[in-house]
Amino acid sequence: MTDVQHMKWWGWGKEGVGFHWEDKPGFAPFVLDILDLDLHDAAVVEKPAFESLTIANPVAEPAFVAALASIVGEDDVTSDPMERVVHTFGKSLRDLVRIRQNRVDRVPDLVVYPENEDEVQRVVDAVVAADAVLIPFGGGSNIAGSLEARAYERRTIVSLDLGRLRKLIELDEESGLARIQAGALGPDLEQQLKERGWTLGHFPDSFTHSTLGGWIATRSSGMQSDKYGDIADIVRGLRLVRPGGVVAIRPVPSTSTGPSLREMILGSEGRLGVITEATVQVHRIPAKRVIHAYFFPTWAKGLAAMQAIAESDATPIVTRVSDARETRFSMATSKERRGLDKFLAGTALPGIMRAKGWNLDQICLSFIGYEGSPEHVKRQKKLVDAIVRKHGGMGVGTGPGVLYDQKKFDTPYLRDFLLDRGAAGDVSETAAPWSKLLPLYTAVVTAANCAFARIGRKGYIMCHLSHSYHSGACLYFTFAFVADQDMLTEYDVVKSAVQQAFVDNGGTLSHHHGVGVEHAPWLEQDVSPAGAQVLRVLFEATDPGANLNPGKILDEVSDPVAG
């Protein structure tokens, strides 16, 4: 069997790693305040027992299994129950709750681990020939339902795991281009590049457990996208295995070859085929990198400062500002007497803020990052500092930024921690023009609070701005509540309210998490019915047998046969 590593089958990340609050003195009081959840008393539900899952027998003709085995080898096609469960879902809240509730309606029947593109091609052709269903699988971190089979699917479902395709194939140092296989995980590909002095610069929250192919298939964005661009900007060349042949997009910097095939493969979530490799822009590791922290007296001033920076000549790598509620959260997750706490638990900084007339309940924490030559970093910071001052903000140095850098990939573990204690926590993000951000923000917070009231639960919603562009930015919301009755039913009320507020207020249904099945109900509202129809026609015409990850991106009735 192959050596591909996966996350915990029931939760985020590595076995043995999790969120801990005992060393964070502000955390328990904060959670008690915002969710009425007492961490000292809360019942903790342990990791579920794998044996308690009800897993249907695999649906697969022996001849088809033999055909796959003849392609990838006996050892790399499996119907092992653990392998099948690992490949059933991504890691959305819905996924985690269903796993914990033994609601694994439709587990893939087979998992295959091809070794190279030729094997992928032969698997794809075999799947189509057998009228089976193919779902490509990278790191398994998806949170939009892009990896799950349709519950009513009666055909054989094959999960194609790209974990063995993880090599840096070629590095063109003159062009700043690297050919990398799609199954490479973030840390793995960064390590391969780093050994030669280069970086991709793509650091999504899921970085440690997501792959290049997954980033492309869902239009991912990394924390330093202000400098490096979204994955759509980073990817130049692409190879997509389709039934009968490979779509090969050459890595030219720009082209006018009609509708962009590159931009059709980006975000395709397996519906057009299997991405096997990409040629991506890479950058020399910069001489200097630093993240500075700033505070703003209000959210509105923080947003205005980010907009002014985007319009200015300055080119920071990160521009991020949290609302007051997320700022409180950040302070509550600080360890004792370190980092933010050092500034804020003390008296010096709050004293300065009060002297400025700030309301400490309204302050907003911001991180702005710089990279490049020491001179470039110094100059960019000078430009930014002037803008921050003009918008009433103040810098507080690099201490909090170092902490931010250290724990930036840890947030998903917190969701599992809350889930263990009966609380639902999740994220939803959008993007909108600068002029619409503040009204959209207000509408989303209001919608979430109304939803909390509707389900009769105390809830919390917080937000930060990330990913600034010339004409707008991404707003990233996190919300939580302690479930009462059925968690997913209550969750749907809140999540739907947030999504609806996005599209009703000029935002998009998702800035970088993809559509999958979870966001599909809002696609028509986002891209218009005529736009959704173009996508529908595209998928139907390029995949007439509905063999390629059907049911994703476009909303469909639950079961076309049952109605």
Place this chain on the structure above:
Amino acid sequence: MTDVQHMKWWGWGKEGVGFHWEDKPGFAPFVLDILDLDLHDAAVVEKPAFESLTIANPVAEPAFVAALASIVGEDDVTSDPMERVVHTFGKSLRDLVRIRQNRVDRVPDLVVYPENEDEVQRVVDAVVAADAVLIPFGGGSNIAGSLEARAYERRTIVSLDLGRLRKLIELDEESGLARIQAGALGPDLEQQLKERGWTLGHFPDSFTHSTLGGWIATRSSGMQSDKYGDIADIVRGLRLVRPGGVVAIRPVPSTSTGPSLREMILGSEGRLGVITEATVQVHRIPAKRVIHAYFFPTWAKGLAAMQAIAESDATPIVTRVSDARETRFSMATSKERRGLDKFLAGTALPGIMRAKGWNLDQICLSFIGYEGSPEHVKRQKKLVDAIVRKHGGMGVGTGPGVLYDQKKFDTPYLRDFLLDRGAAGDVSETAAPWSKLLPLYTAVVTAANCAFARIGRKGYIMCHLSHSYHSGACLYFTFAFVADQDMLTEYDVVKSAVQQAFVDNGGTLSHHHGVGVEHAPWLEQDVSPAGAQVLRVLFEATDPGANLNPGKILDEVSDPVAG
């Protein structure tokens, strides 16, 4: 009748405007040298007589004409011969030669001028209902054959002129976004923005006679794309009228709503519908703007400098360098004792170059532009100057840059001037990674020279690099020869050789001119057969009746009936 202005029916630009050589002392000797064409003696073919054209009677059922008239009004649907001829072609060399040779095989039968999107929708629906053919028409500057009807088309052909949709609808100053109708010409939309202190910053060679919708439909790029981006980067929101309804793409800065509909409409050349408006990124008019000229001792050093600038922290708005042959051309088109001539006809600058050991036959002229606050401009120039010096180049001030700015939109007139004298002149451009530019350049020049030899004519090919990106750049070639027998037959030999060299050497078939019919034979080689097949399936599925500008982008047999 409507007040929409068009270019000369037989050539580029405005009536009464053309290229003149009498005030350019270096031009006639240069042309004599490179093409064996003596301008003092050359026979000049006058503007053709409109009456000599053989124009078939329009094919249009009276009921269909009446239906169109009921939508746009009697005055704005016409079968006037001049209107039909104006809408027959773009302005490629093939187009101009065919007009001059009375080879107007298939003239549109009707021209309509809708006033608003609602009328566009009703025209589109009427065309599909009548099984006619619709060809959207903007400024008519296309040089890839995107505007011509298939010669064998037997159905009624309707040219939909967007000239009446030219308003700046809305300016969102907070977001730097402007909603502009698709039929607005470059100078018109810049004027509307300028009145409010803004600019789009999109200046293609065709600027004076091309439209926003045309730029989008063909993936245009402007001279200042290094700063402002290609039109694909500039366009955020879009409205595309399709049969039955409008695809409305909201102007979010980034999104992950599956395959990008925005990037499918970009470059669609009318095959998916009619673009009626776009929401585009706009910028405040910068405080300062300046173009500096530089010289490099060789083409290789010039290219290396452009690559180093792209990799550096510097952010110029234009990076352009001409090869030695184009540098000669630039000097030959200088007016007496002004501009470049002032530097080069004299003895001072050549003396300095010789003292540096430069071969004056190898020197390459470069233009690099800067915009922003005076401080920003100063700093960018300092960064660039250091790179130029490191690559053996030298700055020669702003004089030539002022001239470049003044005459940058005049080049197309030169092609008509040459055509009047029996010489074919044309352009072809590509983009490729930095590492492939020099080998690609050498291959293209060799291919063109072999083609000149094959047709037995003395020819000239020259090139400049424009549009720099992180991972590569655009190479823009111009070639010319005096035709002997049939100009288009000879031209096809040269043009095909250039295009084939592009795709054989890692370049794309076109960086920003589109595919149309002229570049369609290379599409499969560029995007792979499987990629072309995806586009074919897309067009067939979204336009089953082949009513929307059929025959563009994908190569097809001349006449499917005749075979």
